[in-house]
Amino acid sequence: MKKVIVGLSGGVDSSVALYLLQQAGYEVEALFMRNWDSNLNNDILGNQQINDIICPQEVDYQDAKAVSEKLGAPIHRVDFIKEYWDYVFTHFIAEYKQGRTPNPDILCNKYIKFDFFLKTALEQYHGDYIAMGHYARVRYNEELQEYQLLRGVDTTKDQSYFLCQLSQAQLAKTLFPLGDLTKREVRAMAEQLGLATATKKDSTGICFIGERDFKKFLENYIPNQVGDIVDIETNEVLGQHSGVMYYTIGQRRGLNLGGMAEAYFVVGKNVAKNILYIANSSEDQWLYSTSCLVNDTNWINQLQTNNFTCTAKFRYRQKDIPVSVEILSPTSCLVRFAEKVKAITPGQSAVFYQDEVCLGGGVIDTAYLDDTKLWYL
Numbered sequence: 001m002k003k004v005i006v007g008l009s010g011g012v013d014s015s016v017a018l019y020l021l022q023q024a025g026y027e028v029e030a031l032f033m034r035n036w037d038s039n040l041n042n043d044i045l046g047n048q049q050i051n052d053i054i055c056p057q058e059v060d061y062q063d064a065k066a067v068s069e070k071l072g073a074p075i076h077r078v079d080f081i082k083e084y085w086d087y088v089f090t091h092f093i094a095e096y097k098q099g100r101t102p103n104p105d106i107l108c109n110k111y112i113k114f115d116f117f118l119k120t121a122l123e124q125y126h127g128d129y130i131a132m133g134h135y136a137r138v139r140y141n142e143e144l145q146e147y148q149l150l151r152g153v154d155t156t157k158d159q160s161y162f163l164c165q166l167s168q169a170q171l172a173k174t175l176f177p178l179g180d181l182t183k184r185e186v187r188a189m190a191e192q193l194g195l196a197t198a199t200k201k202d203s204t205g206i207c208f209i210g211e212r213d214f215k216k217f218l219e220n221y222i223p224n225q226v227g228d229i230v231d232i233e234t235n236e237v238l239g240q241h242s243g244v245m246y247y248t249i250g251q252r253r254g255l256n257l258g259g260m261a262e263a264y265f266v267v268g269k270n271v272a273k274n275i276l277y278i279a280n281s282s283e284d285q286w287l288y289s290t291s292c293l294v295n296d297t298n299w300i301n302q303l304q305t306n307n308f309t310c311t312a313k314f315r316y317r318q319k320d321i322p323v324s325v326e327i328l329s330p331t332s333c334l335v336r337f338a339e340k341v342k343a344i345t346p347g348q349s350a351v352f353y354q355d356e357v358c359l360g361g362g363v364i365d366t367a368y369l370d371d372t373k374l375w376y377l
Contacts, residue, residue, distance in 0.1 A: 002128040003027040004175060005121035007113060008068060008075060010060030012197040013133030013178055015067040016186045019193060020177040021131055022071060030068045030075040031121060032061050035084040035112060066196040076125065080116050087111040093221050096245040099271040100347025103162075103316075106361075110165040118173060129175050134159045136358075137179030138171050146301050147171035149358040154182040161316050164351040164361030165298045215246050215254075227274030229255065232267055232376060233281060241276045244269040250287055250343040268376025277376050288340040289367040289374060294350045295332045297362030303327065311353045314344055314364065320353060333362070340369075 006018045008030035021028045034057055061077065068075035088107045095102035113132060121127040135152030136159050147168055152158040166174075178186060190198035222245055229239040239257045241247065247254075251266040255278065267286040268277040279286045292314075306327040311320035312335060322338035335350060344367040351361035367374045 001025065001027045003029070003126065004129045004131050005125050005127035006030050006073075006131045007117060007133070008032055008064040009133065009203070010063035010067075010197065010200075011133065011203055012190050012195070012200055013135075013186060014064075015133075015195050015197045016181075016189050016193075017131055017133040017177040018067065018073055019071055019189070019195075021175070022073070024177075026129075028073050029125060029127070030064065030073050031117065031125065032064045032075060032077050033112070033117060034061075034077065034079045035081060035108075037079075037081045063196050063200065070193070070195060078117075078120055080112050083116050084108070084112055095347050096218060097222055097271075098347075099244050099269040101248055101345050102347045102363075103349045105162045106165055106349055109162055114163075114166055114170040114174065118170060122173065129173050131175040131177060133178055134163065134176050135178050135181075135183070136160045136163055136176045138174060138176060144301065149300055150179070150356045151353070151358065152176075152179050157183045160353075160358040161313055161349070161351045161361075164300075164349065164358055166300065167298070168300070171300070218243075218246060225274055227276065229257070229276045229278055231264075232277040232279050232286065238264075238278070244271055244274060244276050247276055249345045268374070270376070283342065284340070286376075287342050289337075289344045289369050290340055291334060291336040291368045291371070292344050292350065292364050293332065293366040293368075294335055294362040295365045297331050297333055297360060299360040301357075301359060303359075310359060313351050313353070314341065314348060323352075325352065331362070332365075 004021050004026045006014060006021065006028060008014045008018060010032070018028055018030060036057070065075055088104050088111060091107060092102050092104045118130050121130045135154050135157040137150035137152060139148045139150055141148050149160055149163055149166060149171060151160045187198065222243065224242040226240055226242055227244065228237045229241050230236065231238055239255070247266050247269065249266055249268070252263065255264055255266070257264060262280040264278040264280045265283070265287070266276065267279045269275070270277070307325070309322070309324045312323045313320060321341055324336045326334045328334055344364060346364050346366065348364050349361050350364050352359040
């Protein structure tokens with residue numbers, strides 16, 4: 001009998017994943033990850049006092065324990081706090097300091113859930129596979145002799161976007177029991193089983209850190225840096241910001257412009273000069289681009305050509321956008337859009353698809369309008 005180690009988070013999705021694996025005939029054990037510890041992170045910061053709140057991981061663990069006991073599966077705990085700090089959070093903060101907008105969930109999947117967790121599950125707990133509660137699918141293509149990452153059938157919950165950095169080796173050892181189900185079906189199954197997590201709210205916010213006032217959270221790690229808010233068209237200083245890293249491209253709220261009648265939105269940042277650029281004219285002029293450079297690309301499958309067409313998402317839940325891809329190097333590509341795309345943001349992830357198959361993804365470096373670099377990004 002094959003043994004599967006399930007990443008049991010204390011949420012409804014991983015709870016049902018564990019049950020489905022038992023029903024499929026696997027020997028199943030649960031492993032609860034603890035990846036964030038406010039007190040330890042204070043020590044890493046040199047014992048400085050920070051305005052942080054403790055993530056309710058103990059509540060999650062108790063929920064996970066209740067599910068494992070209900071289903072008769074052994075549960076273990078493991079800490080990846082230092083690994084999360086070293087491989088995910090330091091990069092997250094470094095990107096924000098550069099005025100970019102990173103996606104920590106993608107790095108968390110790449111390094112924590114499907115690397116350190118995978119190794120621990122296979123080596124320490126002698127599993128044959130790991131499983132997670134993601135809405136995605138894995139398929140082995142006999143003709144190509146490769147594993148493929150597929151979207152989950154529930155298009156409103158598909159999480160393949162966050163798995164774009166996975167490798168063949170990782171996919172070969174991973175099961176996604178929820179890939180063919182909808183969220184509604186998962187909830188109904190949990191309620192029917194009487195699981196403690198059946199009606200639990202879905203987790204949101206930063207991976208393993210949770211929901212909180214994001215600006216205040218960032219202020220703990222990146223001190224305020226007051227600078228000018230400048231109208232990009234008139235070069236007039238309209239106000240003051242507390243740090244360009246706290247703002248995102250296209251943002252309209254929280255600009256603190258003193259009740260000005262015009263509706264302004266963020267169009268760019270100059271980190272070196274600490275300037276936040278805003279505009280109140282046409283979005284077409286400032287927020288749209290026609291291509292972008294993507295670095296740190298990971299291709300899950302062997303590419304057959306250096307030039308191809310596919311679709312892409314530049315944000316989670318965004319509709320698929322037709323694009324053409326030109327491979328520049330093993331880790332970079334130029335992506336051209338069939339039509340102008342709004343708010344292509346450096347630091348965010350571009351993820352590529354061929355129908356249901358996720359080809360991989362990378363990090364947006366630079367946006368262009370008609371082959372001209374958008375200088376204000």
